[in-house]
Amino acid sequence: MYRSHILVCAGTNCHSGKSDKFIEYLDEKLLEHKLNEEVKVVKTGCFGLCAFGPVVVVYPEGIFYQMVDQAGIERIFAEHVLKGRIVDDLVYEESKKHGVIEPFEQTDFFRKQVRVALHNCGVIDPEDINEYIAVDGYQALAKVLTTMTPQQVIDEIKASGLRGRGGAGFPTGLKWSFAAAEPAGKKYICCNADEGDPGAFMDRSVLEGDPHVLIEAMAIAAYAVGADEGYKYVRAEYPLAVQRFQKALDDARAMGFLGENILGTGFSFDMHVKLGAGAFVCGEETALLTSIEGNRGEPRPRPPFPAVKGLFGKPTVLNNVETLANIPRIIMEGADWFAGMGTETSKGTKVFALGGNIVNVGLVEVPMGITLREIVEEIGGGIPSGKKFKAAQTGGPSGGCIPAKLLDTGIDYESLAQVGSMMGSGGLIVMDEDSCMVDIAKFYLDFTVDESCGKCAPCRIGTKQLLEILEKITQGQGVMEDLDTLKTLSTHIMENSLCALGQTAPNPVASTLEYFWDEYVEHVVNKKCPAGMCKDLLTYTILPDKCIGCTICARVCPVNAISGKVKEIHTIDEKCIKCGVCVDKCKFDAIIKV
Amino acid sequence: MKKIANVEELNAMRDKLKDKIGIRHDVPNNIQVVVGMGTCGIAAGAPAVLSAVTKEVGRLNLQNVTVAHKGCQGNCENEPIVEVIIPGKEPVTYVNMNSQKVTKIIGEHVVGGKPVVEYSKYGRIKGFE
Ligand SMILES: Cc1cc2nc3c(=O)[nH]c(=O)nc-3n(C[C@H](O)[C@H](O)[C@H](O)COP(=O)(O)O)c2cc1C
Numbered sequence: 001m002y003r004s005h006i007l008v009c010a011g012t013n014c015h016s017g018k019s020d021k022f023i024e025y026l027d028e029k030l031l032e033h034k035l036n037e038e039v040k041v042v043k044t045g046c047f048g049l050c051a052f053g054p055v056v057v058v059y060p061e062g063i064f065y066q067m068v069d070q071a072g073i074e075r076i077f078a079e080h081v082l083k084g085r086i087v088d089d090l091v092y093e094e095s096k097k098h099g100v101i102e103p104f105e106q107t108d109f110f111r112k113q114v115r116v117a118l119h120n121c122g123v124i125d126p127e128d129i130n131e132y133i134a135v136d137g138y139q140a141l142a143k144v145l146t147t148m149t150p151q152q153v154i155d156e157i158k159a160s161g162l163r164g165r166g167g168a169g170f171p172t173g174l175k176w177s178f179a180a181a182e183p184a185g186k187k188y189i190c191c192n193a194d195e196g197d198p199g200a201f202m203d204r205s206v207l208e209g210d211p212h213v214l215i216e217a218m219a220i221a222a223y224a225v226g227a228d229e230g231y232k233y234v235r236a237e238y239p240l241a242v243q244r245f246q247k248a249l250d251d252a253r254a255m256g257f258l259g260e261n262i263l264g265t266g267f268s269f270d271m272h273v274k275l276g277a278g279a280f281v282c283g284e285e286t287a288l289l290t291s292i293e294g295n296r297g298e299p300r301p302r303p304p305f306p307a308v309k310g311l312f313g314k315p316t317v318l319n320n321v322e323t324l325a326n327i328p329r330i331i332m333e334g335a336d337w338f339a340g341m342g343t344e345t346s347k348g349t350k351v352f353a354l355g356g357n358i359v360n361v362g363l364v365e366v367p368m369g370i371t372l373r374e375i376v377e378e379i380g381g382g383i384p385s386g387k388k389f390k391a392a393q394t395g396g397p398s399g400g401c402i403p404a405k406l407l408d409t410g411i412d413y414e415s416l417a418q419v420g421s422m423m424g425s426g427g428l429i430v431m432d433e434d435s436c437m438v439d440i441a442k443f444y445l446d447f448t449v450d451e452s453c454g455k456c457a458p459c460r461i462g463t464k465q466l467l468e469i470l471e472k473i474t475q476g477q478g479v480m481e482d483l484d485t486l487k488t489l490s491t492h493i494m495e496n497s498l499c500a501l502g503q504t505a506p507n508p509v510a511s512t513l514e515y516f517w518d519e520y521v522e523h524v525v526n527k528k529c530p531a532g533m534c535k536d537l538l539t540y541t542i543l544p545d546k547c548i549g550c551t552i553c554a555r556v557c558p559v560n561a562i563s564g565k566v567k568e569i570h571t572i573d574e575k576c577i578k579c580g581v582c583v584d585k586c587k588f589d590a591i592i593k594v
Numbered sequence: 595m596k597k598i599a600n601v602e603e604l605n606a607m608r609d610k611l612k613d614k615i616g617i618r619h620d621v622p623n624n625i626q627v628v629v630g631m632g633t634c635g636i637a638a639g640a641p642a643v644l645s646a647v648t649k650e651v652g653r654l655n656l657q658n659v660t661v662a663h664k665g666c667q668g669n670c671e672n673e674p675i676v677e678v679i680i681p682g683k684e685p686v687t688y689v690n691m692n693s694q695k696v697t698k699i700i701g702e703h704v705v706g707g708k709p710v711v712e713y714s715k716y717g718r719i720k721g722f723e
Pocket of ligand 1: 163166167168169170172193194195196197280281283285318319324425499500
């Protein structure tokens, strides 16, 4: 028995913060103090609080240590592990809020979360199959193989109301039933771990933190539809995820959860890992399957849908990582339990990667129906530096910006679509008052122009045109007709593109035009960027009544654009590159951008 | 790694592994056995006592017991000190502990529910005189 567990987060973020070194150090020290049979060091997946990494949690107390460095881990060992004294100043600030140190489960960040897909992330060692088995791992597979018919499995998933978490929100049970209805023969189960949305890392965290859940879920899906072979498509830019998944695969095979005659039931299933080269379009289902086949990742028209004619022309179920991560829990806890969470049309939970101008940058899993305000203000801890909330972007390059007046929108597939955005795969980027909405639209269009595969003209040419107009506007050369052109062009691209990449690419433009029309007009008519982001529309000036001639600005200016003698008023000339360094350094608030 | 041949084997393995992760949850209703590990406690031999508690709890496979440790309680001359906290009951403080005494306390108090009066601080415990 171990009386204490030290959990060290080894997700990509904390990992880059040297958590591997901590594990090495702790193991060495425990051995030295002959505590290696009493205290256990566990390398886990992501806890979600990435902004405060590297993260270390000590049980049984459940003390959450933040931003741990080498000196920190040495103190945690010497004080907490050896003597039971909590190292106060390293404890996660939030858990000290009420005067005493609370277990991290009770902090604002964790309290409103419901962890279904992330159930085991940050709890078990992803590289140890024994830990997965200890938390009822592979029990769901055992249950379906020994007590349920394939039809019962499909009915259970249908009844749970689970919908695809990859973006489109298609009912999972229904998708499975289509593939199951195809005549018996070769069928495939594929898992979409391409995760191309900029800023999204939900799927990576599951792969890194709980890889076995995906193997188990894919085996369950295979049993339900009558498949015997699977593919996991994951981007090569996720080396840690690939490595951990590969280890899980080897272990699962060695213990007989994959291969012939699984658990002595006669059911056989095995799978391959296929690495993608990180093209956004390869996350689209038909392009993904084409890529697995060894061809260039380009989409093809549907129908036929993959459930009928998919990988190598065979019936194929393709599900997203997070969708699959819900499956074993639904089998174990029952469809009613799952359907008890969420809204009328959207059941269960959703994982979001919280990013942008928010205090608790990280990973959260919340019940469907929770409001954006709860996520941003409570779980997310609000906007840093006392700035005001301006908009939240969901759905990545296919989504839209949701303004402050819609913060009380409850999150589900329908409500987000209604406000001109979409659920997408779970990126949630928060923007404060200093963000320019035209610039944001430009950012996403820049991305889609790069990522458009070029197969169809509306997407290839149309997105490029959108981008050029947006660039014109941010450079102060826009005219009012441009705004109309943006609108008609957007509609045209949405209606005529081959796949959902093009069909949704104008969303960032359409939604910002709708909610931030005045900001576009300000750029076009007055040649001003109200947020002060578009450099071409800004000038920096020194206020004569505030400048005391301290010369600091002139000394920090990287291009020598500022001149003036000591104790005389300084001036900025046309060499200025608008980098803003002078504003940051001026102690007298004498420099402003207008 | 050995192949798991059937569901029974899987279940047996799960049950065997369960306590590997048991403490990684909020377990408010667990019985707590807390060992004083301040400098004074350590000097008086608390590490061996803590090890003994851990081993005994493991040996008896007591899933409802959390082994914890804390700092100095200002009672240095009576170290090593062990506190047994059963939810809903008065905590009992044992003094001058050693490994043999630990075995008795775990067996009689933690498992049996009956405090070992003679090891307690004043040789008496409210309600157990
Ligand atoms: C341009 C584009 C990119 C996509 N990228 C992803 C992705 O990275 N991951 C994903 O799961 N689904 C992605 N999808 C959605 C997939 O096409 C598909 O709907 C999904 O994988 C199906 O799984 P689900 O039903 O479990 O959500 C993308 C779609 C489009 C149009």
